[in-house]
Amino acid sequence: MGRSSTFVRVVLLMWAVNVTIEAGPNDQASSQQVVPVTSPGLSGPRLSTPPTTGSTMPGPTGVPSDRVPPGSLSAAQTTLAAPLPPQIERVGPVMVEMGRPVRFVTNLANHDAIGQTSLSLIHAFAPGAFPSPTSTGPGNVEALVHWIDPLVGPQILRTRDGVAEVVPPVSVRRKAELYVTWVSSDGLLEIRLPASPRTFPVVLLEPQRSTVLEATGTSMEVTNNPVVPIQATIRDPAGVSTVTLSYRHSGDPSYVTTSMPLATGDDHEGRWETTIPRQPESCPFVDYFIEILNRNGVRSLYGSSEFPHSVQILSR
Numbered sequence: 001m002g003r004s005s006t007f008v009r010v011v012l013l014m015w016a017v018n019v020t021i022e023a024g025p026n027d028q029a030s031s032q033q034v035v036p037v038t039s040p041g042l043s044g045p046r047l048s049t050p051p052t053t054g055s056t057m058p059g060p061t062g063v064p065s066d067r068v069p070p071g072s073l074s075a076a077q078t079t080l081a082a083p084l085p086p087q088i089e090r091v092g093p094v095m096v097e098m099g100r101p102v103r104f105v106t107n108l109a110n111h112d113a114i115g116q117t118s119l120s121l122i123h124a125f126a127p128g129a130f131p132s133p134t135s136t137g138p139g140n141v142e143a144l145v146h147w148i149d150p151l152v153g154p155q156i157l158r159t160r161d162g163v164a165e166v167v168p169p170v171s172v173r174r175k176a177e178l179y180v181t182w183v184s185s186d187g188l189l190e191i192r193l194p195a196s197p198r199t200f201p202v203v204l205l206e207p208q209r210s211t212v213l214e215a216t217g218t219s220m221e222v223t224n225n226p227v228v229p230i231q232a233t234i235r236d237p238a239g240v241s242t243v244t245l246s247y248r249h250s251g252d253p254s255y256v257t258t259s260m261p262l263a264t265g266d267d268h269e270g271r272w273e274t275t276i277p278r279q280p281e282s283c284p285f286v287d288y289f290i291e292i293l294n295r296n297g298v299r300s301l302y303g304s305s306e307f308p309h310s311v312q313i314l315s316r
Contacts (some may be wrong), residue, residue: 085213086165091145091180091193095203095307097211099170106143106162106180118189140185148177148199168204176202203307210236210292210300213269217311227275228313232260232290232302239267239295246305247276250285255305260290267295286311 086101096102145157145164151171157164168176177199182191194200215232230247234240240262246255256276263273276286287310289303303309 084211088214090310091178091200092310093201093307095205095301095304096168097207098168098204099207101165101167104145104157104164104166104178106145106159106164118191141182141189142185144181144183146179146181149204150174150176170207173206174204176204178202203304205301208292208300208302209238209296209298210234210240210294212290212292212302215290215302215309216288217309226278228278228286229273229275230260230288230311231263231271231273233265233269233271234292235269236292236294236300237268238298240270240272240292241267241295242293243272244291244293245274245276245288246291247286247288248308249283250287250310251283255287255289284313286313 084100086103087096088103088105089096091104091106143159143162143164145159145166147155147157147166149155149166149168151169151174155166157166179199180193183189211234213233213235216230230245232243234243243260243262244257245260246257248255258274258276260272260274262270264271287308289301289305289308292300292302294300
């Protein structure tokens with residue numbers, strides 16, 4: 001059998017995911033319907049091409065204001081005066097806002113290296129599959145994010161510089177799913193994360209009253225100093241009253257809770273900041289989520305205990 005007709009599929013299960021998504025009793029929208037992922041009845045996934053780097057993104061819809069009740073469909077009919085920056089997320093179980101761009105980072109810095117390593121592994125286990133891998137490896141490797149939203153059906157999101165983008169439409173709070181494949185242009189290699197039939201669960205939240213514009217782990221690197229800063233830039237037209245951080249070493253069963261005082265700006269838009277103790281070298285990741293209470297008593301979430309944001313603490 002010739003090389004051109006050979007197809008080898010590599011499935012890597014890097015970690016198991018088994019998360020139950022449930023709105024807790026204290027969640028602002030716990031009484032709202034959570035829409036399960038069901039077959040959208042489409043013939044197949046739609047292919048989405050990422051925008052050119054540096055291009056202007058279309059503004060999201062939805063009004064994170066106290067005048068719009070949680071989950072209200074009328075939010076989708078009003079355009080924000082100031083476009084919100086995208087939500088930056090690493091691929092995995094996440095909780096994100098609807099009506100606002102979400103950018104998934106695949107963290108595949110060297111496509112050629114992973115392709116070459118994968119082919120070497122295949123050849124070690126199945127030397128007859130195709131000729132021994134050479135220094136050129138397989139064809140170009142492309143990362144694709146497979147996004148499954150029950151409201152619009154499955155989509156395939158192309159990546160640019162390792163980043164894929166989607167804007168979930170505003171509706172009721174619901175569940176979505178995603179998984180990632182790395183596929184070579186010659187068809188010899190496909191890597192799937194997580195392994196089939198698993199997918200990463202996603203919770204799609206209604207637009208939050210208090211908007212986190214950026215936070216530690218998205219636009220800032222973190223170094224393991226004697227204390228580690230955790231920051232969040234938050235906007236709320238009604239004004240932010242309190243910000244609470246809950247954090248843990250990745251894998252710990254419980255969180256430690258602390259307050260985040262206002263560092264710069266004001267309660268309408270400012271940077272809230274606190275520090276956590278130096279992390280052990282054996283555990284370079286910290287999970288955290290933020291709860292925000294505005295001056296009208298409305299609570300907003302940035303992550304949750306089941307779907308925290310993860311930060312890699314860099315060595316000095």
